[in-house]
Amino acid sequence: METFLGIDYNIWWFLVFGAVISGYAILDGFDLGAGALHLFLKKEQSRRIAINAIGPMFDGNEVWLVIGGGALFAGFPVAYAAIFSAFYVPFMVFLMGIIFRAISIEFRSKEPMLWWRTTWDIAYCVSSIVIALTLGLMLGNIALGMPLNEAHEFSGNWLYFFNPFGILIAITTLALFMLHGAIYLGMKTESRLYTKLTILAKNFTIFFVISFALSTFYTLLYIPHLSDEIKTHPVLFVLPLIMTLAIANIPRCLKKRNFRLAFLSSSVTIAALLILVAVEVFPNLVYSPQFPANSITVHNAAASHKTMGILLTIALIGTPLVLLYTIFVFWTFKGKVKLDEMSL
Amino acid sequence: MLMDVEVLARIQFAFTIAFHYIYPPLSIGLGLVLVIMEGMYLKTGNKVYEQMTRFWIRIFALIFGIGVATGIIMEFEFGTNWATYSKYVGDIFGSALAAEGIFAFALESGFLGILLFGWNRVSSGVHFFSTIMVFFGSMFSAVWIVVANSWQQTPAGFHIVGEGMHARAEITDFWAMVYNPSSTDRMLHVWIGAFLAGAFLVLSINAWYILKNKHLAIAKPAFKIALTVATVFSLAQLVVGSKSAEGVAKNQPAKLAAMEGHYDSSAKAPMYLMGWVNKQKQETHGLKIPGGLSYLIYGDFNAPVKGLNSFKKDEQPPQVNAVFQFYHIMIAVGISMILLSLLACWYWKKGTLFNKKWLMWLFVWSVLLPQIGNECGWFTAEIGRQPWVVYGLLKTSDALSKTVTAHQVVFSLILFALVYALLLVLFLFLLNRKIQHGPASAAADDDELDAHTKRNNPLLTH
Numbered sequence: 001m002e003t004f005l006g007i008d009y010n011i012w013w014f015l016v017f018g019a020v021i022s023g024y025a026i027l028d029g030f031d032l033g034a035g036a037l038h039l040f041l042k043k044e045q046s047r048r049i050a051i052n053a054i055g056p057m058f059d060g061n062e063v064w065l066v067i068g069g070g071a072l073f074a075g076f077p078v079a080y081a082a083i084f085s086a087f088y089v090p091f092m093v094f095l096m097g098i099i100f101r102a103i104s105i106e107f108r109s110k111e112p113m114l115w116w117r118t119t120w121d122i123a124y125c126v127s128s129i130v131i132a133l134t135l136g137l138m139l140g141n142i143a144l145g146m147p148l149n150e151a152h153e154f155s156g157n158w159l160y161f162f163n164p165f166g167i168l169i170a171i172t173t174l175a176l177f178m179l180h181g182a183i184y185l186g187m188k189t190e191s192r193l194y195t196k197l198t199i200l201a202k203n204f205t206i207f208f209v210i211s212f213a214l215s216t217f218y219t220l221l222y223i224p225h226l227s228d229e230i231k232t233h234p235v236l237f238v239l240p241l242i243m244t245l246a247i248a249n250i251p252r253c254l255k256k257r258n259f260r261l262a263f264l265s266s267s268v269t270i271a272a273l274l275i276l277v278a279v280e281v282f283p284n285l286v287y288s289p290q291f292p293a294n295s296i297t298v299h300n301a302a303a304s305h306k307t308m309g310i311l312l313t314i315a316l317i318g319t320p321l322v323l324l325y326t327i328f329v330f331w332t333f334k335g336k337v338k339l340d341e342m343s344l
Numbered sequence: 345m346l347m348d349v350e351v352l353a354r355i356q357f358a359f360t361i362a363f364h365y366i367y368p369p370l371s372i373g374l375g376l377v378l379v380i381m382e383g384m385y386l387k388t389g390n391k392v393y394e395q396m397t398r399f400w401i402r403i404f405a406l407i408f409g410i411g412v413a414t415g416i417i418m419e420f421e422f423g424t425n426w427a428t429y430s431k432y433v434g435d436i437f438g439s440a441l442a443a444e445g446i447f448a449f450a451l452e453s454g455f456l457g458i459l460l461f462g463w464n465r466v467s468s469g470v471h472f473f474s475t476i477m478v479f480f481g482s483m484f485s486a487v488w489i490v491v492a493n494s495w496q497q498t499p500a501g502f503h504i505v506g507e508g509m510h511a512r513a514e515i516t517d518f519w520a521m522v523y524n525p526s527s528t529d530r531m532l533h534v535w536i537g538a539f540l541a542g543a544f545l546v547l548s549i550n551a552w553y554i555l556k557n558k559h560l561a562i563a564k565p566a567f568k569i570a571l572t573v574a575t576v577f578s579l580a581q582l583v584v585g586s587k588s589a590e591g592v593a594k595n596q597p598a599k600l601a602a603m604e605g606h607y608d609s610s611a612k613a614p615m616y617l618m619g620w621v622n623k624q625k626q627e628t629h630g631l632k633i634p635g636g637l638s639y640l641i642y643g644d645f646n647a648p649v650k651g652l653n654s655f656k657k658d659e660q661p662p663q664v665n666a667v668f669q670f671y672h673i674m675i676a677v678g679i680s681m682i683l684l685s686l687l688a689c690w691y692w693k694k695g696t697l698f699n700k701k702w703l704m705w706l707f708v709w710s711v712l713l714p715q716i717g718n719e720c721g722w723f724t725a726e727i728g729r730q731p732w733v734v735y736g737l738l739k740t741s742d743a744l745s746k747t748v749t750a751h752q753v754v755f756s757l758i759l760f761a762l763v764y765a766l767l768l769v770l771f772l773f774l775l776n777r778k779i780q781h782g783p784a785s786a787a788a789d790d791d792e793l794d795a796h797t798k799r800n801n802p803l804l805t806h
Contacts, residue, residue, distance in 0.1 A: 077434020084423025
């Protein structure tokens with residue numbers, strides 16, 4: 001086993017992959033959430049401000065998805081092959097959502113007619129919801145596990161994915177993104193729109209807490225393999241604790257109108273949720289409940305050590321650069337949205 | 345009756361990649377033109393260049409957006425439809441894709457926000473820097489994608505581990521993989537194809553303005569900038585393209601034989617200007633330079649060239665005539681671009697360039713040339729590599745996702761066809777609107793619109 005700082009390469013890459021996926025969920029999460037709540041905003045001006053609040057960022061945020069896909073392909077090709085061929089139908093729907101969303105943001109502002117803008121507003125909102133739901137559905141099913149054969153290929157039917165747990169996680173993901181998006185928009189807007197977003201954010205907090213509680217009960221009752229780690233290692237209870245504190249902090253911050261801290265809290269919630277899933281799933285990448293021996297793990301799915309070494313080098317050089325210009329871009333567009341001639 | 349999964353998956357991949365490939369070359373080419381235009385503006389301070397730059401940034405935004413959306417599809421389509429291939433090449437292909445994501449695409453998309461929305465927010469120097477970074481990002485993106493594809497054409501720096509179903513290629517030498525025998529030639533070939541795509545789009549739109557007598561103060565200098573780019577790179581493509589063909593001769597003789605429809609290994613090989621391959625009779629008829637191909641490869645008109653007959657039946661490209669035709673269309677297009685640009689340069693020198701209506705009309709339509717050339721070039725490369733997906737190692741028919749059924753692929757193929765048709769219509773519609781709107785009025789109209797929205801919007805008063 002090749003190691004770096006005493007930790008196996010494969011585990012390093014699992015951490016890198018997890019970090020990229022968390023980064024993606026936090027970053028694209030707010031713009032997907034902003035999209036999902038778009039139709040709650042009634043005035044043309046509010047919608048335009050909402051679109052411009054994410055306009056300069058959403059392309060950069062989707063890059064994290066591209067990097068995540070590349071990271072999985074490169075480090076765990078067997079998992080990449082199994083996951084995307086298994087999720088064929090939901091993933092194709094997800095990809096259509098990605099296309100529609102990009103073009104609705106792009107095309108909405110190009111014509112002034114009301115019907116044109118309304119059409120693209122609906123496309124933008126629906127595609128954002130579809131993306132959030134399919135992402136949640138896939139996350140739920142990866143956590144739950146799926147039937148795999150000896151070649152580590154999915155051996156079920158795609159309707160399998162529409163199980164109660166998958167659907168619950170899909171709804172929870174949507175709720176969390178909407179909450180996150182409402183807070184982000186609140187951070188970027190002013191006066192009446194801002195008040196409206198405060199109310200929306202509060203409602204989405206309730207929506208999220210209910211759906212998350214349901215998913216938790218369901219997990220504890222029916223899916224023992226997703227709670228055994230935490231039961232055997234009580235120290236891991238710190239994760240749900242952090243999450244609860246972060247969620248509880250959101251209404252408090254909203255009352256004080258401290259949107260930045262609220263945004264930080266919802267980001268922490270997303271990260272803690274994903275870490276919780278990762279801890280329970282590890283060392284599996286895709287668990288096979290019927291035949292655990294066929295499960296795809298960080299070891300049997302991994303690329304060669306040589307490739308892992310190259311990948312870690314690429315990540316060590318690349319990540320600081322990406323962070324540097326992501327911060328630069330966010331800093332350039334910091335503060336409240338002001339519509340100007342370059343706006344969408 | 346449903347078709348075979350392999351045929352469907354290949355149609356879907358060809359369709360989605362061909363559609364995607366309209367846009368990234370335009371982004372790369374326009375990136376170059378934008379860097380030149382904005383550089384001229386910074387150097388001269390002339391408002392004409394500012395308006396020109398801002399107009400083309402708007403067109404760039406439209407093209408870039410569609411390129412990203414259709415590109416994300418490509419990254420995942422390997423996993424969805426070609427799972428066995430993904431497992432086989434993941435160890436190699438993956439590091440190139442990861443490098444693309446982190447070094448190139450992140451750079452490009454990060455600075456894109458500033459390029460598109462930052463004109464009034466950052467200094468002109470920072471904006472210019474962002475434009476350059478976006479251009480570099482798009483160039484680097486192409487590097488990694490072409491490296492990965494070139495590895496499929498001419499694998500290097502790897503060894504095979506495991507057998508049968510579990511066989512896969514593992515990397516042994518990263519730099520040998522990156523600089524595999526065809527990488528450099530194909531990289532330059534693709535870059536230049538992209539520069540030409542951008543240059544001819546600028547030429548086309550400005551030729552139309554000149555014909556309509558609109559925005560002349562901006563259209564004429566923009567036309568000259570693009571004409572310079574087009575002339576330099578259409579000539580460079582001639583050199584780089586023939587280098588690439590020599591590489592194919594050396595590394596993929598079966599593909600080369602298909603490109604020229606050459607069957608008989610003992611004979612000298614002609615070079616066709618146009619023709620038709622009869623696969624049954626194993627003959628090619630057409631207008632040819634006898635011994636031309638022999639000369640290109642060996643510098644000798646009488647040297648024999650390895651023909652298709654010396655390959656096993658199941659290792660010959662199955663669609664010889666298609667490879668032949670796509671290849672020859674690409675060459676014809678390349679020559680047309682050279683002739684057209686040189687002709688225009690000659691009139692430019694004589695000072696009568698913008699008076700030649702017929703020439704301007706030719707340029708209006710010339711936007712299609714690099715697009716046809718780029719697509720046909722890729723069709724040649726990919727159909728010519730068949731029946732292999734990784735040359736000499738893995739057959740396309742063995743590379744599929746075993747769990748995906750024909751019904752599922754039909755479902756996604758229909759979705760793609762509908763969505764992409766809509767996307768193309770919208771793209772052309774909006775491009776046309778932007779063109780009609782023109783460069784001179786764009787900024788002024790926006791200022792007016794902006795002032796209007798500010799007056800009527802209490803939210804924007806602080």
